[in-house]
Amino acid sequence: AQTVTQSQPEMSVQEAETVTLSCTYDTSESDYYLFWYKQPPSRQMILVIRQEAYKQQNATENRFSVNFQKAAKSFSLKISDSQLGDAAMYFCAWAFGNEKLTFGTGTRLTIIP
Amino acid sequence: EAQVTQNPRYLITVTGKKLTVTCSQNMNHEYMSWYRQDPGLGLRQIYYSMNVEVTDKGDVPEGYKVSRKEKRNFPLILESPSPNQTSLYFCASSFLGELEYGYTFGSGTRLTVV
Numbered sequence: 001a002q003t004v005t006q007s008q009p010e011m012s013v014q015e016a017e018t019v020t021l022s023c024t025y026d027t028s029e030s031d032y033y034l035f036w037y038k039q040p041p042s043r044q045m046i047l048v049i050r051q052e053a054y055k056q057q058n059a060t061e062n063r064f065s066v067n068f069q070k071a072a073k074s075f076s077l078k079i080s081d082s083q084l085g086d087a088a089m090y091f092c093a094w095a096f097g098n099e100k101l102t103f104g105t106g107t108r109l110t111i112i113p
Numbered sequence: 114e115a116q117v118t119q120n121p122r123y124l125i126t127v128t129g130k131k132l133t134v135t136c137s138q139n140m141n142h143e144y145m146s147w148y149r150q151d152p153g154l155g156l157r158q159i160y161y162s163m164n165v166e167v168t169d170k171g172d173v174p175e176g177y178k179v180s181r182k183e184k185r186n187f188p189l190i191l192e193s194p195s196p197n198q199t200s201l202y203f204c205a206s207s208f209l210g211e212l213e214y215g216y217t218f219g220s221g222t223r224l225t226v227v
Contacts, residue, residue: 045218103156
């Protein structure tokens with residue numbers, strides 16, 4: 001079974017600083033998709049960024065970027081210029097074909113003013 | 114507005130009293146799924162459906178039922194809820210073959226079974 005591991009249950013960062021959230025996964029597939037979802041206190045699941053495994057270029061969405069290391073099966077999320085609104089639970093997820101999204105256990109990010 | 118609508122948002126019930134959580138999407142998605150979210154465990158899939166009348170078990174199906182009589186609706190049924198089903202539940206949907214773009218999620222249902 002595919003697994004997604006987030007080894008940091010909690011992280012904190014000073015406002016305006018940069019923080020990196022870690023995610024590793026285990027799969028024997030070569031063509032798959034990776035995601036980071038944000039869950040603020042409102043509970044809504046918001047897609048932050050996605051990466052296609054066959055693309056070597058790391059995805060970027062404004063202040064959010066990923067470091068995708070396919071050989072190492074690592075998919076970390078970097079948040080630059082952290083803002084108070086970034087405080088949330090962040091989930092890493094993996095998908096292949098029509099298979100379900102498999103989620104990690106989440107990292108709770110606190111922003112320190 | 115394209116959305117997945119879940120109801121209710123909060124629910125407190127007693128052990129053994131049958132309940133249904135509704136889920137409806139207006140995007141003509143074939144794929145629909147239910148997840149539960151628990152602290153330290155992330156989101157785990159309960160059931161999924163790839164089209165009308167086609168449903169299958171996910172990772173944690175025990176104690177749950179689903180049906181897919183119409184494309185837009187995918188209710189989650191707890192026929193005899195127990196306290197270990199206290200959780201945050203999410204319905205999600207996608208076009209089949211487009212899971213690469215992730216899911217559209219409902220806003221979640223916080224269920225407490227006492």
